[in-house]
Amino acid sequence: MKQSSEKAFLQAARSLGIRVVSGEPLAKHTSFSIGGPAALYAIPGNVQNMVSCLKNAALCGIDTVILGNGSNVLFADSGFDGLVISTDEVRDCMIDRNRITAGCGFSLQRLCRQAADLSLSGLAFAFGIPARIGGATVMNAGAFGGSLDQVVSSVLCYDKGKDCTVEYRPCDLQYGYRDSIFLHDPSLAVLETTFTLTEGDKTSILNEMNGYMARRTASQPLDYPSAGSVFKRPKDNFAGKLIEESGLKGYRIGSAEVSAKHAGFIINTGNATASDVRDLIRHVRKTVFDKTGVLLECEIRQIGFPEEL
Ligand SMILES: Cc1cc2nc3c(=O)[nH]c(=O)nc-3n(C[C@H](O)[C@H](O)[C@H](O)COP(=O)(O)OP(=O)(O)OC[C@H]3O[C@@H](n4cnc5c(N)ncnc54)[C@H](O)[C@@H]3O)c2cc1C
Missing domain, CATH: 3.30.43.10 (Uridine Diphospho-n-acetylenolpyruvylglucosamine Reductase, domain 2)
Incomplete structure (x- = not known):
């Protein structure tokens, strides 16, 4: 600079x-x-x-x-x-009956808890996804059959190119599986997201949330640093399953390792570098492609490299 x-x-x-x-x-x-x-x-x-x-x-x-x-x-x-x-400090939150508007730095975890406290349903699937509202809105975060696009009713954005704030409606957001307009238009920043939820029963919402969290704890290597699933789910298949079937569980480059608990995760077992992780991603993609014919697409955003893998 x-x-x-x-x-x-x-x-x-x-x-x-x-x-x-x-x-x-x-x-x-x-x-x-x-x-x-x-x-x-x-x-x-x-x-x-x-x-x-x-x-x-x-x-x-x-x-x-x-x-x-x-x-x-x-x-x-x-x-x-x-x-x-x-966005750590951009974390206002306003509640208007079944609508919650949260700043981009508000914790998704906290939002799920808050909705449950108000007996508002629709966000249980997201409990346990480590995210702020901005990151989750951009990634269309999801799990267990749910995703943010099911509950987002508007997004307040800043458009750097036009130097103005704009309110986007769901039809403007180009939501798809782990995809949104924000991943294609770098001039857009998410400032606030509004969620419209439905009235539900607090106990069943909490039970649902706790059930999902238990499934995460049982299946994911949460005791190691990671970025969750490295690859998107390929059509009619699962990245973790293909990686496991390609014999790569536990495969390691430097301190980066294909998790033995969940092959879709790459974990940092100590002092992994970004180069270790990228070399491992390349190796996994090539091996899986050679063995199964499926080319895995990266979900994680790679920043500061000449190009994303
Ligand atoms: C243990 C673990 C489990 C996970 N499980 C899941 C899961 O079940 N489902 C799932 O979908 N994901 C999962 N993830 C991945 C991750 O939690 C999600 O992708 C999440 O939405 C990222 O949110 P974030 O706030 O961390 O975003 P970041 O990682 O900080 O950012 C993600 C992208 O969004 C951009 N961005 C962030 N904020 C803004 C903003 N305000 N305006 C514009 N751009 C912005 C960033 O520049 C970056 O390109 C998991 C990750 C971990 C570590």
Whole structure:
């Protein structure tokens, strides 16, 4: 990043009271515990300051990445030579009967608990998905037959290209399996998401949530850093099943390992690097393709590399 750009951005951020640090290790902010430093790392305290960060970065010619819980990202070992915007502090939440509007940094876990407390049903499937609302909205997070698009009724976005905020309706969001407009249009940032839920019975909602959590604990390697399922589910099949059938359970490169508990997960067994993980992804994709003819598609976002695998 050019020194003049960095200086101009820091000056603007300081005048707005936005906290920015230089050289923040991204490994501290990802569920993989992997990633080099961010040239700049900003923690805006609200939606307005988040928009200011995006606007000023654009004015200063600085590349930006927005970070939620960091549960679906792999940052390069060299880090990111731009501005990473943490959504940690953008976590307002408003409730209007069966509608909940949450800031992009609000925890998905907390939202599920809050909905259950209000006897609102529709989000139980999401209990246990480590995410902030922004990241979950972008990824169309889902599990056990449910996905966010079933309950999202609108998304307030900032469009960097047009320098304006826009409210997107479900028909604008191009939702598909782990897919949304946000994955194709990098000028869009999720500021807030509104969920419309239905009235239900608190005890059955809590039972459903606890049941899903028990299934996760039994089947996923939750005691190791990971980014969840590395690959998308191929048509009429499961990535984990194909990887297991290709004899790759427990296969390791450096400290990155195909989990022996759930072959769809790559775990960091100690000091895995982003290169270890990418080499392992390449090996898994090639082996599975050679043995089954299925080319696995990555679900995790890879940032700071010349290209995503
Ligand atoms: C143990 C484990 C289990 C998991 N299980 C599941 C599961 O069952 N189902 C599932 O779908 N996923 C699962 N995941 C993956 C992950 O939790 C989801 O993809 C989640 O939605 C990511 O949310 P996040 O806040 O961590 O996003 P991040 O990883 O921080 O970001 C994901 C992407 O969204 C972008 N982004 C984040 N916030 C914004 C914003 N406000 N505006 C614009 N772009 C933004 C980022 O730049 C990045 O490209 C699992 C992960 C782990 C570690």
